[in-house]
Amino acid sequence: MSLVVPGLKVGLSRDDLMMRAGVVLLAAILLMMLGLPLWALLAKGFEDRDGKFVGLANYVSYFSTPALFQSALNSLQVATITTLIVVPLAFLYAYALTRTVLPMRWLFQGISLIPIFAPSLLPGLALIYLFGTQGFFKALLGGGSIYGIDGIVIAQVFYCFPHATLILTTALATADARLYEAAEVLGTSKRRIFFTVTLPGAKYGLISAALVVFTLVITDFGIAKVIGGNFNVLATDVYKKVIGQQDFSMGAVVGMVLLAPAALAFLVDRLVQRKQVALLTARAVPLVPRPKLGRDLFFTAFCLLVSAAILTILGMAIWGSLIKYWPYNLSLTLDNYDFAKFDANGWDSYWNSVRMALGAAVFGTLLMFTGAWLNEKTRGFGMMRGVVQFLAFLPMAVPGLVLGLGYIFFFNAPGNPLGFLYATMGILVLNTVAHFYTVGHLTAATALKQIDPEFEAVSASLKVPIWRTFVRVTAPICLPAILDIAIYLFVNAMTTVSSVIFLYAPDTKLASVAAVNIEEAGTTAAAAALCVVIVLTSAAVKAAHLIADRFLFARLQVWRRR
Amino acid sequence: MAAMTYYLEVRNLSKRFGDFTALRDVSLDVVEGEFVCFLGPSGCGKTTLLRSIAGLDPQTSGTISQKGRDISALPPAQRDFGIVFQSYALFPNLSVTDNVGYGLVNRRQNKGAIAKRVAELLALVGLPDAGPKYPAQLSGGQQQRVALARALATSPGLLLLDEPLSALDARVRLRLRHEIKALQRTLGVTTIMVTHDQEEALTMADRIVVMNHGVIEQVGTPQEIYRRPATAFVADFVGSMNFMAGTLVAPDRVKVAGVDFACPPQEGLAPGQKVSLCIRPEDVRVRDLPANIANRVPVEVAELDFVGAFCRATLKAQAAADVAVTADFSSNLIRDLGVEIGTKLDIALPPDRLRVFA
Known part of the structure; x- marks a missing residue:
């Protein structure tokens, strides 16, 4: 029996043709942004320094170099330890946010998100101030050193905490109160309710959070670079091979090794998500936590502690950036914000970042939303839509460093007609949009799936072209999701280091990259200052979004009111 | 035309x-x-x-x-x-x-x-x-x-x-x-x-x-x-219908639990075939049955479900307890005839209202 039913050939309307052309164009763009650079990277791993094909020689040499192989083990070790710390911590925090009566819940929620607005090297810098060779609390380490695995893990916990908390908050927020009532009526103990109702309900969230944290740690570059000391990991190896030794082939090989665990984690996540069914049916009654003194006190204390830790790290970076000469002259100054003293680009790199982030937000949102719409609403054309779907999911599994490396090989290749993009702002925007494509695409697709699937049928029956309904109805309805995507892209473009570190030219250097360079040159305070400027910018944009959402768009969207 | x-x-x-x-x-x-x-x-x-x-x-x-x-x-x-x-x-x-x-x-x-x-x-x-x-x-x-x-x-x-x-x-x-x-x-x-x-x-x-x-x-x-x-x-899908399992014995007669019923002549069904004899609950006659009426069945009221405007009665044949039909009884009828559970009465299934399905 065949699944393919030889059917009647139905004619294509002008809408169908336009949509299909759009899907083909989108596939071509994604192929250029993702597929071909990754292919170029893969191919590079099989070439020697002169570009001759050498088969697996590079891989053989990689796995027989103990120092390199050790980095892979180090990466796995750091990722595992961080995951084991962050996930329980984030679970308790998310539990406090969703299942207990917490005073000033919104504030605790906001504080838990702060690390998202910072480049990953910020916690590294703060730890140097706190526990470094001249750190405040160095004595507490009792002769140990913060440079190395301990420092990396602490900084990673800070950096990964909001991601895990967000996932687990979502997982715990969707609970059916009636399940709990049923369990209580049956005389179940609190402990047993937790293990038979709460935990199974959050199971997929826990798995997802663990995989996301694991991937973030494996692929992050900034933290290990700043505070890793002699403790090498895969991400710093790629950087050293490419920037330090100009050994692109070996860099490509390390990149491929870096790709493996990230891709594996991604695959596991997809498999797990597929098994997940909606726990919350339309008829579910949302769970509203009732006050309970002992529990609420415990969780308030816990949240205070975690928030204090987050604020200490951020505060330390801010304070450090304002101090004249650590630790000898603690008087305050703004000298460290005069970036021209530390980096040839001065404040230009900051403005480059803002321009790049704006470009990525505008171009990326347009591409992601229109692309998701084309892929959701095109009739038939399954094969091509499958290709687009695959390409849209690909970036989730690809570390930024790997993608950045692929861009060098692809766009810098002699004879590539797109070579003119190399070393321009354009390539930075393109790379950033590609790097963060999956989340934007998913946000758009989810929003589109939630609106009535019959809008297009109604338009067709009224003989209104589909693009008109897109402009007049679909896009306005999805405005909140569109803004979410834009803000997400802006913030990530401001803070990302990994994917763009190979791609900037002297006049397009970004703030996050400049911070890495300044830190490399030994000026911690100025690097911290640059990180602080980045945090303030992305947090301000997010705050503007929230305020606009509350006041401006409420007025634009009167139709939502009943 | x-x-x-x-x-x-x-x-x-x-x-x-x-x-x-x-x-x-x-x-x-x-x-x-x-x-x-x-x-x-x-x-x-x-x-x-x-x-x-x-x-x-x-x-x-x-x-x-x-x-x-x-x-x-x-x-x-x-x-x-x-x-x-x-x-x-x-x-x-x-x-x-x-x-x-x-x-x-x-x-x-x-x-x-x-x-x-x-x-x-x-x-x-x-x-x-x-x-x-x-x-x-x-x-x-x-x-x-x-x-x-x-x-x-x-x-x-x-x-x-x-x-x-x-x-x-x-x-x-x-x-x-x-x-x-x-x-x-x-x-x-x-x-x-x-x-x-x-x-x-x-x-x-x-x-x-x-x-x-x-x-x-x-x-x-x-x-x-x-x-x-x-x-x-x-x-079955449109309205309510009684289904009684029986056998077609002649083109216009169906035997159910040993009792012969007259029905409209059936084309395309051979005598001896298993069939369902069907009637709608509102078509079952109870009042003023003439002495020579066709398809008369003595029954006993087994259940009475109050539905508001009328009652739906489940009636069991006195001769064969496993044959039952439901009938709609108006409130008037129940009062006039004093119908309650256990009441014995005669009903008739009008032949022109009977349907036969293979």
């Missing part, structure tokens, strides 16, 4: 989804100006047939022609129909006026003409003042009327209604039934409505198409469907 040309002709339509057959060789004719209901349980293929006619889910094989034009392979945008969905599919960010005028703006009419037409349509569906409101500010019934006005705005030749009343509460549903029917009669627009509600189909349709498992079981007027169901499925 010239051969009648139908407004809509569906010929040998089949639709498969993978290994699942949703429509099996369906043929159907619809006369211009007619109100046709597709009736059947969920999964019977009624919505698939509607969506094939609209071009939204094209058929696997077969042809559809509308007003003599073969539309089988046309995309929806090139067909002539207006559609109303169960979800209404109103554009939430557009006002009622903009929703109703959505299809008009595209036809290069001037603003004044559009505004006039929209006002006319809103008056037609009984919502003359709703123009500036947004869909979320309207009740379900009002939203459905706006959806109807939007579908009618471009004066389509064919109006398709996909379970338009299912999402409404019972009272609103009753009122809208009459309004939609009256509107359809006034405009004379050929209309096809999908529903799983038999009462809706019986009260609204000029003709009902009863479907099951992807095939048409019967096409007929509401009276035909109710009085002379063509198959056991139709008999």
Whole structure:
């Protein structure tokens, strides 16, 4: 029996043709942004320094170099330890946010998100101030050193905490109160309710959070670079091979090794998500936590502690950036914000970042939303839509460093007609949009799936072209999701280091990259200052979004009111 | 007499989804100006047939022609129909006026003409003042009327209604039934409505198409469907029906539990065949039975279910306790005859009201 039913050939309307052309164009763009650079990277791993094909020689040499192989083990070790710390911590925090009566819940929620607005090297810098060779609390380490695995893990916990908390908050927020009532009526103990109702309900969230944290740690570059000391990991190896030794082939090989665990984690996540069914049916009654003194006190204390830790790290970076000469002259100054003293680009790199982030937000949102719409609403054309779907999911599994490396090989290749993009702002925007494509695409697709699937049928029956309904109805309805995507892209473009570190030219250097360079040159305070400027910018944009959402768009969207 | 040309002709339509057959060789004719209901349980293929006619889910094989034009392979945008969905599919960010005028703006009419037409349509569906409101500010019934006005705005030749009343509460549903029917009669627009509600189909349709498992079981007027169901499925699905297992002993006689019943002469059924003998509960006679009446059965009242206006009685044959029929007893009858559980009485099954199915 065949699944393919030889059917009647139905004619294509002008809408169908336009949509299909759009899907083909989108596939071509994604192929250029993702597929071909990754292919170029893969191919590079099989070439020697002169570009001759050498088969697996590079891989053989990689796995027989103990120092390199050790980095892979180090990466796995750091990722595992961080995951084991962050996930329980984030679970308790998310539990406090969703299942207990917490005073000033919104504030605790906001504080838990702060690390998202910072480049990953910020916690590294703060730890140097706190526990470094001249750190405040160095004595507490009792002769140990913060440079190395301990420092990396602490900084990673800070950096990964909001991601895990967000996932687990979502997982715990969707609970059916009636399940709990049923369990209580049956005389179940609190402990047993937790293990038979709460935990199974959050199971997929826990798995997802663990995989996301694991991937973030494996692929992050900034933290290990700043505070890793002699403790090498895969991400710093790629950087050293490419920037330090100009050994692109070996860099490509390390990149491929870096790709493996990230891709594996991604695959596991997809498999797990597929098994997940909606726990919350339309008829579910949302769970509203009732006050309970002992529990609420415990969780308030816990949240205070975690928030204090987050604020200490951020505060330390801010304070450090304002101090004249650590630790000898603690008087305050703004000298460290005069970036021209530390980096040839001065404040230009900051403005480059803002321009790049704006470009990525505008171009990326347009591409992601229109692309998701084309892929959701095109009739038939399954094969091509499958290709687009695959390409849209690909970036989730690809570390930024790997993608950045692929861009060098692809766009810098002699004879590539797109070579003119190399070393321009354009390539930075393109790379950033590609790097963060999956989340934007998913946000758009989810929003589109939630609106009535019959809008297009109604338009067709009224003989209104589909693009008109897109402009007049679909896009306005999805405005909140569109803004979410834009803000997400802006913030990530401001803070990302990994994917763009190979791609900037002297006049397009970004703030996050400049911070890495300044830190490399030994000026911690100025690097911290640059990180602080980045945090303030992305947090301000997010705050503007929230305020606009509350006041401006409420007025634009009167139709939502009943 | 010239051969009648139908407004809509569906010929040998089949639709498969993978290994699942949703429509099996369906043929159907619809006369211009007619109100046709597709009736059947969920999964019977009624919505698939509607969506094939609209071009939204094209058929696997077969042809559809509308007003003599073969539309089988046309995309929806090139067909002539207006559609109303169960979800209404109103554009939430557009006002009622903009929703109703959505299809008009595209036809290069001037603003004044559009505004006039929209006002006319809103008056037609009984919502003359709703123009500036947004869909979320309207009740379900009002939203459905706006959806109807939007579908009618471009004066389509064919109006398709996909379970338009299912999402409404019972009272609103009753009122809208009459309004939609009256509107359809006034405009004379050929209309096809999908529903799983038999009462809706019986009260609204000029003709009902009863479907099951992807095939048409019967096409007929509401009276035909109710009085002379063509198959056991139709008999069971539309209204209530008693089924008694028996054997055909002569073309016009069925034996049930040893008792012979007279019935209308059966063609195409051979004597000796196992059959079901059927009668509707309201057709069972109790009062004033003449002495020589056919199909008289002495029974005992086994159960009495109060349903409000009447009682549904379960009656067991005195001769054979495993044969039971239900009958509708009015309150008057129960009082006059003093019926209660255990009462013994005689009933008659009028032969012209009996149906026999293989």
